[in-house]
Amino acid sequence: MISPLPRRRLRPAPVLAAALALLCAAAPAVPAAADEALLPVPVPQVEGPLPGTPPGDPASDDIADTYPFFATTEDLDAFDYVEEEFVVSGTARVYADGAVASEHPYRTRIVVRRPERERDSAGTALVEWQNVTAGNDIDALWAPSAEHIMRSGYTWVGVSAQNVGVAHLAEWSPARYGDLDVTDGGTVTGDALSYDVFSQAGRAVRTGAVTGGIDIDQVLAIGASQSAGRMTAYYNQVLPLVEPVFEGYGFAVGPAPRGDRPEPVFQVLSETDAALTAAPPQDTPRFRLWEVAGTAHSGWAGHRARQGVEERDLGGQADYRCAEPPFSRAPLHHALNASYDHLAAWARTGTPPPAADRITRDAQGRIARGEDGHALGGIRLSQVEVPTALNTGSNRPAGPGNEFCVLFGSHVPYGEDRLAELYPTRAGYLAAVARVELRNVRDGYVTRADSARNRREAALSGVGG
Incomplete structure (x- = not known):
């Protein structure tokens, strides 16, 4: 983070x-x-x-x-x-x-x-x-x-x-x-x-x-x-x-x-962190693990949120040369927000949080990916299920002094032709986003307020004409 x-x-x-x-x-x-x-x-x-x-x-x-x-x-x-x-x-x-x-x-x-x-x-x-x-x-x-x-x-x-x-x-x-x-x-x-x-x-x-x-x-x-x-x-x-x-x-x-x-112990891992564990542990009555596909250890939301204090107190934010455009924009903090609410209820009432599928690994323990490059399995936010960009938890330095690139993940926006192919109509795109958001709220992975923000951002994106 x-x-x-x-x-x-x-x-x-x-x-x-x-x-x-x-x-x-x-x-x-x-x-x-x-x-x-x-x-x-x-x-x-x-x-x-x-x-x-x-x-x-x-x-x-x-x-x-x-x-x-x-x-x-x-x-x-x-x-x-x-x-x-x-x-x-x-x-x-x-x-x-x-x-x-x-x-x-x-x-x-x-x-x-x-x-x-x-x-x-x-x-x-x-x-x-x-x-x-x-x-x-x-x-x-x-x-x-x-x-x-x-x-x-x-x-x-x-x-x-x-x-x-x-x-x-x-x-x-x-x-x-x-x-x-x-x-x-x-x-x-x-x-x-x-x-x-x-x-x-x-x-x-x-x-x-x-x-x-x-x-x-x-x-x-x-x-x-x-x-x-x-x-x-x-x-x-x-x-x-x-x-x-x-x-x-x-x-x-x-x-x-x-x-x-x-x-109780609640662990939330980004795709970056899930890649370090070939065999994630199973849930127990006092332990819960969520893995969130497409997200990064240190993603865009935190980088942007710290910009003001870093510029004021440290003179600015560091620049990085990474092999792929840095900072996944799949919002890991949405799952974290839900986890705080679940943890508070779990500790207070004994009601455990909802379980979640693990990110899929292949036979060698590496993260399995679909044809579009997104990780398979795990908690699937609308930014991954209805993508307008490829968001992953992986990246690498493009030169010395950029070692932190491995934590940032990547964000590669789709071009207009790709977006038009995926979402020929605005109504179809917004309906697809709404279905994922409703499912994630129902399953307890995203709060209602964060889901509403995601749907507003989708409506303002211009995707689908």
């Missing part, structure tokens, strides 16, 4: 290699002894909300003249939402060999976007482990899904849990972030404190200290790509030792545990 940005602190190739390694591997579970009491998760100290809103000057020596890094450019007022930033601090544990090895102080930030009034709140918080593959914090799951999150009344919380992101914050605005530290002065490596940082942030949400007093009765953990890998390690290695904080877990475009705990 992420793309590299200008002024990044890390070289893209090593970061990408590490991220892809996390996509392919999940840490084994480390069960706690049956007679051992689970360790409590303390409530961290909370400071804030911090002053400052854009426009401002990150280089200012006065924190009131700065603003939160990647403060959203979404129209919060239209949904009666507010954005606030807090500092949370406390003591985090290092875990090793199924036990606590040491304890260390930490200090980091969280960003909260929530309804202004309690009456507009769904009572559910989505706590996102912010992704740092690009060398800085990215709201990977907020960016493309902001409208759905706000229209649903969710509280979204972004947690800066890893040192790459925190170090970049301190560089970006020393006055605002210079005293943040998740390494205990450099003595703790490998983001070993990140697990307790994340769970303690969840505890802060539960208390209402960072939600303006709005009552939150359900806290869900979500993470994308590399963050999903960190959350998998948290689920497998840390949760057997500590009291649970989150009622459910959403893993996007990355690895996920198999759901052998009471808390």
Whole structure:
């Protein structure tokens, strides 16, 4: 779900290699002894909300003249939402060999976007482990899904849990972030404190200290790509030792545990990620997997949604030379939006989400494709079933320094002759789109609001004359 940005602190190739390694591997579970009491998760100290809103000057020596890094450019007022930033601090544990090895102080930030009034709140918080593959914090799951999150009344919380992101914050605005530290002065490596940082942030949400007093009765953990890998390690290695904080877990475009705990696990993979797994796991009573044909690990919706904050806070978006036109436009976030609603209901009522067919693999485990080049099987959005372009989850670099192309998928629009052949009439095209949209809403793969948008876009496209 992420793309590299200008002024990044890390070289893209090593970061990408590490991220892809996390996509392919999940840490084994480390069960706690049956007679051992689970360790409590303390409530961290909370400071804030911090002053400052854009426009401002990150280089200012006065924190009131700065603003939160990647403060959203979404129209919060239209949904009666507010954005606030807090500092949370406390003591985090290092875990090793199924036990606590040491304890260390930490200090980091969280960003909260929530309804202004309690009456507009769904009572559910989505706590996102912010992704740092690009060398800085990215709201990977907020960016493309902001409208759905706000229209649903969710509280979204972004947690800066890893040192790459925190170090970049301190560089970006020393006055605002210079005293943040998740390494205990450099003595703790490998983001070993990140697990307790994340769970303690969840505890802060539960208390209402960072939600303006709005009552939150359900806290869900979500993470994308590399963050999903960190959350998998948290689920497998840390949760057997500590009291649970989150009622459910959403893993996007990355690895996920198999759901052998009471808390449900929902994994949503793009076609890019499905290609890395020849034999995807089966669903269980506590685990659900969706694979979405035609979509990319880091597609168009997220790239476009981050454009404003990247231009403001990083000087622009990076350009890439890929072998195929980059960024699949099949909207993976539509399936993700539906998954958040299903996960919330699953955790609250025990009703599991609908199952979905896996993307089809051939005898060698590779993704099987139809004559038009689209992947077969999986969840099939109208942009894939009634295509006006070839959208895939695959791509490759066209030269050195473009390694991230493998995450973008591809988008090749059909020419006018091809469109006329497929859709000789406007009514036929719109009817075909409507049939797919009705089916996906009925099956629970797309929300009604997202489906309505798809049908509006089809009506305005001019396809079919």
